[in-house]
Every structure is written in C-alpha cells, then in structure tokens.
Amino acid sequence: xxxxxxxxxxxxxxxxxxxxxxxxxxxxxxxxxxxxxxxxxxxxxxxxxxxxxxxxxxxxxxxxxxxxxxxxxxxxxxxxxxxxxxxxxxxxxxxxxxxxxxxxxxxxxxxxxxxxxxxxxxxxxxxxxxxxxxxxxxxxxxxxxxxxxxxxxxxxxxxxxxxxxxxxxxxxxxxxxxxxxxxxxxxxxxxxxxxxxxxxxxxxxxxxxxxxxxxxxxxxxxxxxxxxxxxxxxxxxxxxxxxxxxxxxxxxxxxxxxxxxxxxxxxxxxxxxxxxxxxxxxxxxxxxxxxxxxxxxxxxxxxxxxxxxxxxxxxxxxxxxxxxxxxxxxxxxxxxxxxxxxxxxxxxxxxxxxxxxxxxxxxxxxxxxxxxxxxxxxxxxxxxxxxxxxxxxxxxxxxxxxxxxxxxxxxxxxxxxxxxxxxxxxxxxxxxxxxxxxx
Numbered sequence: 001x002x003x004x005x006x007x008x009x010x011x012x013x014x015x016x017x018x019x020x021x022x023x024x025x026x027x028x029x030x031x032x033x034x035x036x037x038x039x040x041x042x043x044x045x046x047x048x049x050x051x052x053x054x055x056x057x058x059x060x061x062x063x064x065x066x067x068x069x070x071x072x073x074x075x076x077x078x079x080x081x082x083x084x085x086x087x088x089x090x091x092x093x094x095x096x097x098x099x100x101x102x103x104x105x106x107x108x109x110x111x112x113x114x115x116x117x118x119x120x121x122x123x124x125x126x127x128x129x130x131x132x133x134x135x136x137x138x139x140x141x142x143x144x145x146x147x148x149x150x151x152x153x154x155x156x157x158x159x160x161x162x163x164x165x166x167x168x169x170x171x172x173x174x175x176x177x178x179x180x181x182x183x184x185x186x187x188x189x190x191x192x193x194x195x196x197x198x199x200x201x202x203x204x205x206x207x208x209x210x211x212x213x214x215x216x217x218x219x220x221x222x223x224x225x226x227x228x229x230x231x232x233x234x235x236x237x238x239x240x241x242x243x244x245x246x247x248x249x250x251x252x253x254x255x256x257x258x259x260x261x262x263x264x265x266x267x268x269x270x271x272x273x274x275x276x277x278x279x280x281x282x283x284x285x286x287x288x289x290x291x292x293x294x295x296x297x298x299x300x301x302x303x304x305x306x307x308x309x310x311x312x313x314x315x316x317x318x319x320x321x322x323x324x325x326x327x328x329x330x331x332x333x334x335x336x337x338x339x340x341x342x343x344x345x346x347x348x349x350x351x352x353x354x355x356x357x358x359x360x361x362x363x364x365x366x367x368x369x370x371x372x373x374x375x376x377x378x379x380x381x382x383x384x385x386x387x388x389x390x391x392x393x394x395x396x397x398x399x400x401x402x403x404x405x406x407x408x409x410x411x412x413x414x415x416x417x418x419x420x421x422x423x424x425x426x427x428x429x430x431x432x433x434x435x436x437x438x439x
Contacts (some may be wrong), residue, residue: 188233260314
C-alpha cells in the first residue's frame with residue numbers, strides 16, 4: 001500500500017468519524033423531527049410496502065396510484081417499512097446519515113483532484129457543517145439524497161468521464177473499448193437517479209450530456225456512441241416511469257403532477273401583493289410571506305379528483321396571474337433567484353434572531369471565500385484554459401439549472417441544497433497555495 005492510498009484511507013476514516021460526530025449527533029438531537037411527513041414521502045413508502053402500489057392510502061387496505069411525488073425516495077424508504085406497516089424514524093435517520101458520509105467523502109475527493117489536498121479538507125468541512133444540510137438531514141425530504149446524487153454525478157464525471165484528456169486518448173475507431181461505454185452507462189444511470197429524485201435534474205442532464213463530446217474518446221464515432229449510451233439509459237428509465245404513469249394515472253407524466261402547484265405557489269396574487277408592498281428590512285429581520293390567503297384560494301380551485309387535471313388547473317391559474325401581471329412576474333423572478341442563493345433565512349415565528357444571524361453569517365462567509373478564490377485563481381479562469389473547465393461543467397450546469405428553474409417555480413434557500421458541495425469546493429479555492437497541486 002503506497003503513501004497516497006494510506007492518505008486516502010485515513011481521510012475517509014476521518015470523514016466518517018467527523019460525520020458521525022456532527023451529522024450523527026445532530027440527527028439524534030432532532031430525531032423527533034423525522035416523525036413529520038411534510039411532503040408525503042413516508043405515507044407513499046408505507047402504502048407501497050403494504051399494497052405494492054405507488055400511491056396514497058384509500059381506507060385500510062386499498063391505495064390510489066399517484067405521480068404527485070417522484071419515485072426514487074419513497075421506493076427506497078419502502079424497503080425499511082416494518083411488519084406493522086409503519087416506517088420507523090431510525091430508517092430515514094440511518095439513510096440520511098449514510099448519504100451524508102458519501103457526500104462529505106466525495107466532496108473531499110473532488111476538491112482534492114480539482115483544487116488541492118489542503119483545500120479538500122476545507123471543502124469537506126464546509127459540507128459537513130452546512131446549516132441547510134444539517135437541518136434537512138433530520139427530515140423525511142429529498143434534499144439529502146438529491147445532494148448526494150448530484151455530487152456522485154460530478155465525482156464520476158471527474159474520475160471516469162474526464163479521466164483521460166482527449167488529446168492523449170486513442171483516436172482509433174476500429175475497436176470499441178468497453179470501459180468507455182461502461183463509464184457512460186454509469187453516468188447515465190446516476191443522472192437517471194437524480195431525475196427520479198427531482199425532475200429538475202432533467203434540465204441538468206440536458207446541459208451535461210452535450211459536453212460529453214469534449215470529455216469523451218477522440219474518435220468522433222466512438223464519442224457519439226459514448227453520448228448515445230448515456231442518453232439511452234436516461235430515456236429508458238424516464239420512459240418506464242412515464243409508461244407507468246400512463247397506466248396508473250391516465251397521463252404520460254414524465255416527472256410529477258406537482259409542477260402546477262409549485263408554479264402557482266410562486267406566481268399568485270397573494271405573493272405578488274406581498275412583494276409589491278413589502279418594505280425594506282434588515283436581512284435577519286426580513287419577514288417571510290404569509291401564504292394563508294394563497295392556500296384558501298388554492299383550495300377553492302375547481303377539483304375533479306383527477307390529479308393530472310388538478311395539476312393542469314393549477315398551471316392554468318398560474319399562467320393567468322403571470323399574463324395579467326407581467327411586470328410583477330419578471331420582478332418576482334429576480335426575487336426568487338435572490339432567495340435561492342440568499343445567505344440569511346427569513347424571519348419566522350420558530351426561528352430566533354440569533355440562529356438567523358449565525359446561519360446568515362456562515363453562508364456569507366462561504367460566498368466571501370468564493371470571491372477570494374475567484375480573485376486568487378483569476379489566471380486559471382482565462383478563456384484559453386477552457387478545456388480545464390470541462391471537469392467543472394457539472395457544477396456550473398447545476399448552478400445554472402437551479403437558478404433557471406427556481407427563478408420561475410417556487411424558491412427558498414433549501415432548494416439550493418444539491419449545489420452546496422459545489423459552493424464548498426469553490427470556496428475551498430481560497431485556501432489553495434500557488435505551489436499546491438491537485439492530488
């Protein structure tokens with residue numbers, strides 16, 4: 001075993017111990033929060049385990065199929081449902097803990113490869129103690145798994161897809177090299193899992209796949225097959241979910257029937273009025289929108305009992321508000337974009353001013369480190385070094401994806417969770433010495 005291998009094993013062990021202490025301790029301290037089911041993932045998992053139907057319970061033994069939520073997370077949880085038909089809190093706690101270990105470890109390895117071993121420790125530490133990820137690790141929601149899957153995609157891209165520079169790769173088109181296509185298959189599989197976790201990631205996949213042309217084999221034929229392999233894996237998986245929904249809910253839904261609600265939540269008269277009349281406030285005293293008026297209006301919308309039809313009603317209602325108040329729509333897009341990346345959470349009744357300030361200062365420090373890193377590494381950002389950017393493209397594309405989607409759909413800081421490792425690695429560049437070389 002060489003020194004590099006020993007160092008890597010030591011860092012992995014250190015990461016596991018740190019995650020056990022920090023993430024594990026936080027999960028134990030807030031274990032009661034795992035009993036909540038704000039997005040119905042728990043009830044869908046329990047229904048799937050008991051009835052074999054991905055749906056919501058109807059009575060004691062029946063279920064109504066649904067596509068209201070993406071399938072991956074409830075399906076995973078369904079494997080941990082007990083014989084009593086209930087999902088214990090320990091199952092999502094352990095799952096979130098293990099996903100946290102993976103996210104911290106892969107963040108460290110990406111930063112080691114792209115920045116420096118010194119910076120890698122900083123990046124891993126930032127992901128470990130990030131307030132948003134800590135909080136979400138104690139909830140039955142998708143932020144934790146989405147973050148881990150996103151960093152897995154980026155890690156595979158760096159380690160396997162961009163492993164061999166195109167200029168050094170074999171230009172022969174006579175023999176297909178199986179490892180190349182295995183790498184593409186795994187990348188397609190990982191992207192598929194992100195889409196089945198959050199449909200937003202389909203946009204990310206669309207941005208990533210064409211750039212495989214710059215990262216794959218030198219032979220154009222082999223490069224085309226390389227990309228086609230990943231596309232085929234994604235299309236097969238998404239197509240299977242779409243066919244299931246066609247059979248189960250009557251419409252070829254490729255994502256969820258939740259999109260109309262999230263678009264309307266972001267674009268309704270109550271929210272627009274709040275933005276129009278909201279006075280300027282200090283970041284740690286900025287009051288959140290009170291959505292009770294919206295919920296009342298949403299409940300008053302005509303319902304047919306068909307979730308696809310109800311989703312369309314919500315889409316139409318949102319489009320009606322947007323068409324009537326176009327200037328507010330464009331203004332609200334900037335507000336939602338700002339809220340996605342803002343360092344300070346909004347002031348709510350269950351948040352103390354001290355906690356808001358601490359969280360806000362932490363994220364402000366991360367953003368400051370990113371600015372310092374950009375300044376220190378500005379020569380590396382020159383366009384002539386564009387080929388080196390290919391390894392960073394999944395990270396850049398993720399920021400673009402989240403910004404574009406959540407500028408239109410509902411937005412708050414937790415929705416940037418998948419990009420937190422990206423921000424951490426970028427911030428770690430502030431600690432890179434000129435003499436440091438990537439590991």
